[in-house]
Amino acid sequence: MEHDLPAVLSLDIGGTKLAAGVVTGDGLIHGWQVTPTRREEGPRPVLTRLFDLGRKAVAEAGVPEVAAVGISCGGPLDTTAGVLECPPHLPGWIDIPIVALATETFGVPAALENDATAAALGEFRYGAGRGTSTMVYLTISTGVGGGSVIGGRLHRGAAGNGGELGHVMVRPGGRKCSCGGGAAWRRTRPAPPSPSAPARPWPPAAPRRCPPSALPTAEDVSRAAEAGDPLAIEVWDETTWALGTALTDLVNAFEPELVVLGGGVTRSGARLLDPVAAAVARDAMPPAARAARFTLAELGDGVCVVGAGAVAHDLLTGAAR
Structure with missing residues (x-):
């Protein structure tokens, strides 16, 4: 069943680097992209760069479209509301509605998960x-x-x-x-x-x-x-x-x-x-x-991207959160 899942876009927001990739139902990453976070610039330019990185990942992966977006980031965060509340590794990021912004940008549903929790899911399912x-x-x-x-x-x-x-x-x-x-x-x-x-x-x-x-x-x-x-x-x-x-x-x-x-x-x-x-x-x-x-x-350095992909797949299949 997992291999039948559609491709999804995975985004990982770290304090030093941003990562993006398209994750397929077998847990593989396609179109892997990484760039420095430059968190001192603040949320708006960093998120602009993150979403551009996501578009580049989709283009490099060669898929016609993605069905959902999974986002991995350190907390505290509100996964139900899709909001980054105040991550210590991202000073000044207060109540950022990251899921709504991703949904608006890519035109598909999105889900947010704590990065370590997403990594745990990735290792459990694919590692x-x-x-x-x-x-x-x-x-x-x-x-x-x-x-x-x-x-x-x-x-x-x-x-x-x-x-x-x-x-x-x-x-x-x-x-x-x-x-x-x-x-x-x-x-x-x-x-x-x-x-x-x-x-x-x-x-x-x-x-x-x-x-x-x-x-x-x-x-x-x-x-x-x-x-x-x-x-x-x-x-x-x-x-x-x-x-x-x-x-x-x-x-x-x-x-x-x-x-x-x-x-x-x-x-x-x-x-x-x-x-x-x-x-x-x-x-x-x-x-x-x-x-x-x-x-x-x-899963190495891609574990959070794979995990965010698993979170996006769960969103599509209605798996309980």
């Missing part, structure tokens, strides 16, 4: 999660996001922003979330003192210092740790500890068949996957720990 019923997905890159599929259905919550697994609290009193701000790199710098914060359960307590140019991303931390840099090893061990701790709670709560890890940091492969899986196997409830398999995502 590593194929054939499962209950799956937890985490993307680990500049920030951490995620989504879950329960009983074959994407979990969206009461207001459409449910499943924000990147907001699981790992350490009370720890560093505050900035919704997309290089957590692994920030941990190489000393945190401001907090008089009310409890003692950290993770050693060491010594301040970490490194120039911003040395370890600008979590991927660089991973590479430096693999090369034997002591500071990077320390930060990487803490990163895998934090992920393992969070995933232990998620595995206990959801008892998934599969945990899928995606995002740029997963390019480190077993260096990330093995200690995280080991932590869950050690600390989760035995039935849940035994049920959960761990694997890396399969």
